[in-house]
């Protein structure tokens with residue numbers, strides 16, 4: 516699929532009459548997000564380094580007993596800088612360099628927590644079903660070169676780093692996982708969260724490489740707020756978001772790799788709905804560009820063999836618990852989205868809408884326990 520539009524927002528800005536634009540944004544986005552005044556040095560560095568930089572802020576009402584809890588998150592989306600046939604170590608090094616120059620700008624913008632895209636150290640090569648060389652991109656979550664690289668960034672910039680990688684778990688026979696490593700701003704590895712739901716759709720042949728994650732729904736207490744990571748396809752599963760929220764997540768990152776023909780109409784809805792339903796902030800991130808492979812592969816649908824998975828459409832954004840959202844980053848360019856949020860908004864919206872209070876979870880817990888039994892009888896009323 517062609518890259519097409521630069522972004523939905525640029526199209527709206529261009530074609531909606533100025534007198535209607537604010538109302539269109541209110542209806543589509545829950546209002547116009549406050550634009551952050553980002554440092555001139557950051558804006559010029561982004562331009563020089565050829566990535567888009569956008570910044571927005573979400574407000575909360577002042578409270579008497581709690582101070583505002585302001586945090587800045589940074590979402591990074593990027594293309595792979597080198598062709599997929601390049602030597603593995605060279606590709607990884609180039610991605611480290613690219614991320615380093617983006618994170619440096621995030622630091623100038625005062626970002627406290629940064630999150631990269633799914634499997635950020637590699638092409639999203641699982642469509643090929645080939646094992647080599649792709650499995651060579653896997654690394655230890657605890658002390659692999661990428662984790663060490665991120666620990667240095669975290670310490671240097673006093674920033675929490677969420678680093679989604681292909682993990683090799685040496686303790687369990689060298690098995691592979693799709694995991695996000697969470698590194699504290701002290702530089703310590705806080706832990707990891709493995710992808711719970713593995714796609715079996717289109718060319719996303721990830722089950723050839725790794726199984727469903729076994730780390731549950733961990734939430735990480737950081738100096739800047741409680742965070743969780745719901746990796747890519749997990750965003751189609753409302754219960755996955757719910758469990759991260761049940762464990763106390765105020766911000767849920769959703770590092771992804773997904774393509775226009777499959778999911779673009781779902782993208783603006785799912786993470787945003789999860790922010791509303793769970794009274795938290797959600798941060799979906801998607802890679803950009805089209806990645807080509809030397810060996811053609813088929814989709815198992817009788818169609819012709821092809822050399823790419825399709826266009827990754829970027830469009831990373833942040834949704835707030837009140838249902839408002841930022842505009843998305845570009846559909847075609849590397850980018851950094853800086854978003855300031857007052858985490859007090861989570862409880863304020865919870866007290867307004869009461870979804871946690873009215874959720875009737877005990878009713879669903881009982882019924883779901885029944886429904887997963889092999890001899891479950893659905894409750895269908897017949898004439």
Ligand SMILES: NC(=O)NCCC(=O)O
Nearest residue numbers: 714719747748772773778
């Ligand atoms: N990476 C991944 O899980 N992609 C699946 C496709 C989608 O969820 O949109």
